[in-house]
Amino acid sequence: MGQEIVVEKKNNAGLYRGWIKFWNRNFERWLYAMHRITGVGVGVYFVAHVWETSNAAQAFLDVQNGLQPVVWTDLMSFLTNYAFHTGLLLVAGAAVFHSLNGVRLVMAEQGWLIGKVTRPTYPFLPSSLRGGQRQLGVVIVIASFILLIFAFYQLFVVALGL
Amino acid sequence: MLLQYLTGAGILVLGASHFALLTLIPGGFGSALGFSEVQGVYLAYGLLFELFLTLLSYHVFNGFRKVLVELRQGKTYEMAVTWLVFLGGAATFLWGTRTILIFMGLFH
Numbered sequence: 001m002g003q004e005i006v007v008e009k010k011n012n013a014g015l016y017r018g019w020i021k022f023w024n025r026n027f028e029r030w031l032y033a034m035h036r037i038t039g040v041g042v043g044v045y046f047v048a049h050v051w052e053t054s055n056a057a058q059a060f061l062d063v064q065n066g067l068q069p070v071v072w073t074d075l076m077s078f079l080t081n082y083a084f085h086t087g088l089l090l091v092a093g094a095a096v097f098h099s100l101n102g103v104r105l106v107m108a109e110q111g112w113l114i115g116k117v118t119r120p121t122y123p124f125l126p127s128s129l130r131g132g133q134r135q136l137g138v139v140i141v142i143a144s145f146i147l148l149i150f151a152f153y154q155l156f157v158v159a160l161g162l
Numbered sequence: 163m164l165l166q167y168l169t170g171a172g173i174l175v176l177g178a179s180h181f182a183l184l185t186l187i188p189g190g191f192g193s194a195l196g197f198s199e200v201q202g203v204y205l206a207y208g209l210l211f212e213l214f215l216t217l218l219s220y221h222v223f224n225g226f227r228k229v230l231v232e233l234r235q236g237k238t239y240e241m242a243v244t245w246l247v248f249l250g251g252a253a254t255f256l257w258g259t260r261t262i263l264i265f266m267g268l269f270h
Contacts, residue, residue, distance in 0.1 A: 012232060012233065014233065015233060018233075036229065039225050039229075040226070040229065042222075043222040043223075043225055043226060046218055046222050046254075047222075047254055050215075050254050050257055050258040050261070051257070053258075053261050053265075054257055054258075054260065054261045057260070057261045057264040057265065059197065060201070060264050060265055060267070061264060061270070063197075063201075064267065064270065069197045072197045072200075073197070076195055092181070095177060099170075099173070099174045099177060099178075102170050102174070103174070106167050106170070106171075109163075150185070151185075154184075154185045154190050154191040155191060158189075158190035158191050158192045159190070159191045159192040
């Protein structure tokens, strides 16, 4: 009896080929990579934000005890500068893109705005890439940039007086 | 996946409100983070912040779990990842809740 040789192949592209190397791929693939990258970025910021605000909580306890919120003003003056506001701008852009693209993903999974199934003919483009979800993807990128400009105005012009 | 979508929808609404609260008030972002302004916002909308924290704690850490499980599979690995993100999410939620209660003046 012959022996069966089982070769286990990795069933995913991994971090580099799966996420980071998204050039020479279609637009949806680019949106997928950006969704993952922005999701992880905003997730890490969320944890950092919970920790950061917990440091400011001492100010509220101080006020309850009749003291001045010195911890709060110190923290705010530490965080109000170009470096931290650049970070906030990136977070705002990432959060907006991730949110709007999430709506597109939910709609696509429900079968909305994806193309109808057709007979496979050259160049064998998947029907899911033909529907309105691609146009929605473009709208999402444009809307994210517009909101990013608004965030830039608030963070740098209004708050820092650029 | 349904819970991930539902929490995502809630985060979209509450996140947009959070963004609006910080930018669309008179004086914009420059005056949004004054102590008395933040105190007033938490006294009025503290429970919404708690809801926002709850939805985010689930969505973010379940998202981390999905990413980690997508990159590598295995029974022990997946179980370890699930427990790790559960503990991380629970810790973040509890620590954030403590902060919100202090901001609302309910924790001394």
